[in-house]
Amino acid sequence: MMERLELHGTHISPGVGVGVVFVALTPTKRRIPLRRIDADDAQRSWRLLEDARMAALASLEAIQETTAKELGLQDAAIYGAQAAVLQDPEALKNLRTWVLEELMAPESAIQALLDKFGKLFENLEGGDRKSWVADLRDPWNTVLLELSEGDVKAAQSGGDESLILVAEELTPTLVVSYPREKVAAIVCSRGGRYSHGAVLARSFGIPTVTGLEGVDERARSGQQCVVYGDSGMVVLNATVAEQEAALTLSAERAHVRGVLAAAAREAGHTADGVEIKVRVNIESPRDLDMFDLQTVNGVGLFRTEFAYMERPFFPSVEEQREIYSSVLERFPGKTVVFRTLDVGGDKPLRYLHTPEEGNPALGWRGLRLSLKWQDLFLMQLQALRDCRHHGKVNIMLPMVTNVEEVRQAKSLLRAIAGKEELGVRFGVMIEVPAAAMALPDLVKEVDFVSVGTNDLTQYLFAVDRDNPWVSDLYQPYHPANLRVLRYIAKVCLDAGIPATVCGEMAGQPAGAFFLAGVGYGGLSMSPLFVPEIKALLREVRMDSLRQAATRAARSSTSKEALDILEAETSQAWQKVVERVGSHKT
Numbered sequence: 001m002m003e004r005l006e007l008h009g010t011h012i013s014p015g016v017g018v019g020v021v022f023v024a025l026t027p028t029k030r031r032i033p034l035r036r037i038d039a040d041d042a043q044r045s046w047r048l049l050e051d052a053r054m055a056a057l058a059s060l061e062a063i064q065e066t067t068a069k070e071l072g073l074q075d076a077a078i079y080g081a082q083a084a085v086l087q088d089p090e091a092l093k094n095l096r097t098w099v100l101e102e103l104m105a106p107e108s109a110i111q112a113l114l115d116k117f118g119k120l121f122e123n124l125e126g127g128d129r130k131s132w133v134a135d136l137r138d139p140w141n142t143v144l145l146e147l148s149e150g151d152v153k154a155a156q157s158g159g160d161e162s163l164i165l166v167a168e169e170l171t172p173t174l175v176v177s178y179p180r181e182k183v184a185a186i187v188c189s190r191g192g193r194y195s196h197g198a199v200l201a202r203s204f205g206i207p208t209v210t211g212l213e214g215v216d217e218r219a220r221s222g223q224q225c226v227v228y229g230d231s232g233m234v235v236l237n238a239t240v241a242e243q244e245a246a247l248t249l250s251a252e253r254a255h256v257r258g259v260l261a262a263a264a265r266e267a268g269h270t271a272d273g274v275e276i277k278v279r280v281n282i283e284s285p286r287d288l289d290m291f292d293l294q295t296v297n298g299v300g301l302f303r304t305e306f307a308y309m310e311r312p313f314f315p316s317v318e319e320q321r322e323i324y325s326s327v328l329e330r331f332p333g334k335t336v337v338f339r340t341l342d343v344g345g346d347k348p349l350r351y352l353h354t355p356e357e358g359n360p361a362l363g364w365r366g367l368r369l370s371l372k373w374q375d376l377f378l379m380q381l382q383a384l385r386d387c388r389h390h391g392k393v394n395i396m397l398p399m400v401t402n403v404e405e406v407r408q409a410k411s412l413l414r415a416i417a418g419k420e421e422l423g424v425r426f427g428v429m430i431e432v433p434a435a436a437m438a439l440p441d442l443v444k445e446v447d448f449v450s451v452g453t454n455d456l457t458q459y460l461f462a463v464d465r466d467n468p469w470v471s472d473l474y475q476p477y478h479p480a481n482l483r484v485l486r487y488i489a490k491v492c493l494d495a496g497i498p499a500t501v502c503g504e505m506a507g508q509p510a511g512a513f514f515l516a517g518v519g520y521g522g523l524s525m526s527p528l529f530v531p532e533i534k535a536l537l538r539e540v541r542m543d544s545l546r547q548a549a550t551r552a553a554r555s556s557t558s559k560e561a562l563d564i565l566e567a568e569t570s571q572a573w574q575k576v577v578e579r580v581g582s583h584k585t
């Protein structure tokens, strides 16, 4: 029996999770770290690697056959060569030794092999070296993908136990790949509070903790585990008493949530009746089954890229039409904002090969990609256009940098049909500081504006939202950020354009108070936070929000600003708690 181990990390998504550890394999663009396995797991691990290799070989053979039929034997030969790479006896001998004798996890053994290929050609110069290494690596990358798919199947096929996913990095792929109903919590070595993985974990309501260096190497599948998403505490090999206490706490939280959820159908407003439209951020129509749709004014952010990420290939226009209209139909008469494809950076599409970029966050992502790859963009616009009879279609562009991009996107939209005829509303996300400063020009082009504070903060402070080494500089409540947010609200108010926020700040009590206080009329957040934010807003008057927001934006540090805002939120929370208490009887 292994010893109890208490760890303290970064709290990412609230809630309590109790279950058994499942050490998950998440291929990232980075090097796979060296993970060791137990000796009694070696045979099983070797079988996993072999199964993945066989699956990769089978898929290569299938592609080879199709290519031979369609393009001829010569073009198909490349796949034969790739299959040969996977059968190289020397490589197999190495892998066997590394897994069975040196007890490396299968994915770490493949990484060791990839490193070896890199070294072999290290001393050669020029383009050939790169392409030889790529020829040797590519087939093994396919094996890695197969391994991770096998991993997901293993998680799905286990018993009824709730799983605590433990992984190296909190990636969006990790959060979306494993069966949501089985995942009680996620624990990772790395992953910033505002990374896309974190955003998703919160939106799925999965208690999550990161910042536990090496946890994926220390934890073992099958260990009992308790995760406290609010404090960042994780207990491996938790005692039975600890598991029971955690389950009790989880039930108490469910009670509070239940009371708040019951009151959440009331329209969002402040204590003195100023309306704040509360909408949800979703990634899939599935999300709509997880909360009461009557509690929100529609969808403020549909991250459409996840429909692309979940599939083996680009969704067709028909598939997209079906997905989009199924969301619209659930919100008759209410706004649904479809954000166009926002891939790139840390949201890769595995079937879309983008160039290796030194700075992916500053690179080819979001609208930039759509404008370069217009066929893809036009297909999405077409699908959205076709859905306009199903509800209120709002099209929103991500990662806008300048007004020319917006005009270009609009002319593509017009190429499909004139705007009036289309009957869709058109808006932009403000995520890039230059776009915030160009807002007086941008508002002339659009029907609405929504601020993506997750990216805006990253770009304003020049701090990668995924990079733990600089995460202390990622400060959404820094007065510099607050002043930009206030400026955006003012420009929109002056222009008579609705301004909303769909970044994580909108679902945080301090953020919601600030944003309402500077004039944002709409907040879009994970459904999980809707009842609490609505309950808090109902307890505070607009003049208090305005004053607190003004003082926060005038302060000189994040701490000062947060102290001011949190003084308001805790007062409001006290009142909420009193009301919930009165429901206990």
Ligand code: PEP
Binding pocket: 196, 199, 301, 303, 342, 431, 451, 452, 453, 454, 455, 456, 502, 503, 504
């Ligand atoms: C944002 O950047 O704030 C945002 C809502 O978009 P995403 O988190 O999907 O990048």
Ligand code: MG
Binding pocket: 398, 431, 452, 454, 455
């Ligand atoms: Mg963004």
